[in-house]
Amino acid sequence: MKQPVILGIESSCDETAAAVIRGRTLLSDEIISSASVQAKFGGVVPEIASRAHSDAVDEVVLRALRAANVKKEELDAVAVTYGAGLLGALLVGLSFAKGLAYGLGIPLVGVNHIRGHLAASYLEDETLTPPFMTLLASGGHTAILHTKTKTEFEVLGGTLDDAAGEAFDKVARVLGLPYPGGPHVEALAREGRNVVPMPKMLKGMGGFDFSYSGLKTHIINYVHTKEQRGEAWSKADVAASFQSAALDILADKTVEAALGRNVKTVTAGGGVIANGYLRERLQEQCTRHGLKLVLPAKKHCTDNAAMIAAEGLIRYEAGDFSPLSLNAAASIPLR
Ligand code: KG4
Ligand code: ZN
Numbered sequence: 001m002k003q004p005v006i007l008g009i010e011s012s013c014d015e016t017a018a019a020v021i022r023g024r025t026l027l028s029d030e031i032i033s034s035a036s037v038q039a040k041f042g043g044v045v046p047e048i049a050s051r052a053h054s055d056a057v058d059e060v061v062l063r064a065l066r067a068a069n070v071k072k073e074e075l076d077a078v079a080v081t082y083g084a085g086l087l088g089a090l091l092v093g094l095s096f097a098k099g100l101a102y103g104l105g106i107p108l109v110g111v112n113h114i115r116g117h118l119a120a121s122y123l124e125d126e127t128l129t130p131p132f133m134t135l136l137a138s139g140g141h142t143a144i145l146h147t148k149t150k151t152e153f154e155v156l157g158g159t160l161d162d163a164a165g166e167a168f169d170k171v172a173r174v175l176g177l178p179y180p181g182g183p184h185v186e187a188l189a190r191e192g193r194n195v196v197p198m199p200k201m202l203k204g205m206g207g208f209d210f211s212y213s214g215l216k217t218h219i220i221n222y223v224h225t226k227e228q229r230g231e232a233w234s235k236a237d238v239a240a241s242f243q244s245a246a247l248d249i250l251a252d253k254t255v256e257a258a259l260g261r262n263v264k265t266v267t268a269g270g271g272v273i274a275n276g277y278l279r280e281r282l283q284e285q286c287t288r289h290g291l292k293l294v295l296p297a298k299k300h301c302t303d304n305a306a307m308i309a310a311e312g313l314i315r316y317e318a319g320d321f322s323p324l325s326l327n328a329a330a331s332i333p334l335r
Contacts, residue, residue, distance in 0.1 A: 004076040004316055007100075008309025009061065011093030012085025012113050013139075014044050016056035017305035018064035020075075021313060024126045027068035029299075029306045032056040039178050050088035057096045064305070075106055079312020082110040082322070083329030084140065090328035098324050109312045110322035112332050113303075114141055117269035118153070119311035120296035120304075128267070128294055133258035135250055135282070138270030139165035139180070141334055142250070144208045144257050147267070150314045155334060156257050157208025164246060164272045167212040171242050174220055175235050186275050189243040192236030196222065198245035208253050215245055243277055251281035258291055265292045274301040 003023030010017040017031040034052035038044045065072060080097035083090060094110075101108040117138055122128055134145045134153070142165075143158030162170070165182055172181020177188065199218050219242055226233040250272075258266050266286055272278065279295055286293040300306055315321075 004313065005070060005074055006077050006079055006109075006309045006312045006316060007061070007064065007075050008111070008305040008307075008312055009057070009078065009080040009093045009097050010113070010116070010303060010305040010308045011053045011057065011089050012081045012083070013089060013303055014038050014049050014052070015303045016053045016060050016093070017303065017308075018061045019305035019309045020064050020068035020070050021123075021306070021309040024122055024310070024313065026123055026306050026309075027070060028064045029304065030060050030063040030067060031304060032060045035180070042173075042179050044086070046086045046088055049086055050092055053089055053092035057092055061096070061100075072100070072104060075104060077101070077107045077109050077312060077316045077321075078104075079109040079111050079308050079315070081113045081116065081308050082326055083332045084113055085328075085330070087328050087330050094326065094328050098326070102324060107316065107321040108324060108326065109315045109320070110326045111308045111311045111315065113308075114138070114332070114334060116307040116311045117301075118145070118147070118267075119314060120269045120300040120307040121267035121294045122310050123300060123306055124296050125294045128265070131263050132265035132267045132294075133254055133261065133263045135254040135266070135268040135273070136270050137164040137250060137268070137272035137278075139163060139169065141270065142210075142212075142272075143334060144254050146257070146261055146263065151318060157210070157253070158334070160209050160211045161213040162216065164212065164250065165270070167216055167246055168272065170216050171219055171239075174223055175239060180271075182271060182275065185239050185243060186277065188236050189239040189277065192234060192238070192240035194237075194240045194244045196237050196241035198241055208257055210249050210253065212246065215242065243275075247272075247275065247278040248281060251278060251285050254282070255285040255289055255291065259289060265294065267294045269296060269301065269307070271302045274298040
């Protein structure tokens with residue numbers, strides 16, 4: 001059977017990305033990032049992001065087709081992120097994808113960005129099939145999901161306030177680290193020790209829900225108190241202590257959920273899954289309990305178009321095409 005060739009386009013935040021897949025095989029994976037421009041402003045400025053996407057979208061798509069050695073006429077569908085994200089940014093990728101699909105006379109497949117993160121694991125292991133327990137941890141979402149089929153999942157629990165990535169970004173700010181904070185906190189944590197007491201609340205909560213705002217407030221108070229008293233404190237130790245408090249719970253609860261539901265495989269997705277400490281904790285826990293762990297490559301955890309193509313393939317196979325009137329959506333509920 002002929003494997004569909006799908007172009008994925010992603011432009012929800014500050015990465016303009018395009019990728020081509022043939023079936024589950026990734027043929028190319030290109031990205032043009034405006035993160036270094038955004039870093040000067042300490043976060044993503046929507047207007048700057050939209051203009052950067054507009055500059056980059058045709059170039060990144062051409063690069064992806066060239067690297068895949070695929071002519072645009074060979075494409076079977078164009079998959080594109082339509083939400084959630086920054087409206088102006090989404091509209092650039094979406095409008096480009098619509099024009100391309102219309103011009104080529106092939107289906108447009110609108111992809112939910114978060115479902116893209118969840119589909120990234122399929123690229124890592126071509127034999128991977130549900131059911132599995134999935135940890136989603138990005139800048140906007142943190143949840144544990146029971147993935148039942150390629151298109152159905154049940155949310156078992158998640159953050160009650162900030163997402164894990166958001167907590168990393170906020171703590172990075174307190175520590176004077178640049179945006180996006182996650183990778184900088186991780187690097188600093190490697191030089192520190194887990195010796196700063198963190199609130200117990202995180203571990204004490206029942207079910208599969210968790211909260212990050214208390215942890216963040218605790219760190220702000222710790223730093224202010226130390227500075228007011230003129231006492232020495234170690235940024236690296238705070239980073240290491242925060243990182244283990246914030247991430248141990250994710251690994252523990254995901255594995256607990258898998259064991260509770262008798263699910264033998266664990267997958268994950270989202271920018272925070274690029275964190276080496278979290279990847280090690282998940283591996284340790286899964287090995288201990290005899291579970292199979294499939295993690296996307298680090299570059300497929302943070303925003304990319306390969307995952308959009310992967311989710312696009314699932315939609316394409318289900319015949320779930322989008323009309324050319326599809327609009328961008330700033331938020332799409334997870335629950
Ligand atoms: O999935 P993603 O790229 O974008 C969203 O869809 O939100 O996630 C971005 C988030 C940011 O908050 C960033 O700080 C965090 O993922 N992140 C990390 C790491 N790399 C990215 N957090 C912890 N450790 C990392 N290595
Ligand atoms: Zn994302």
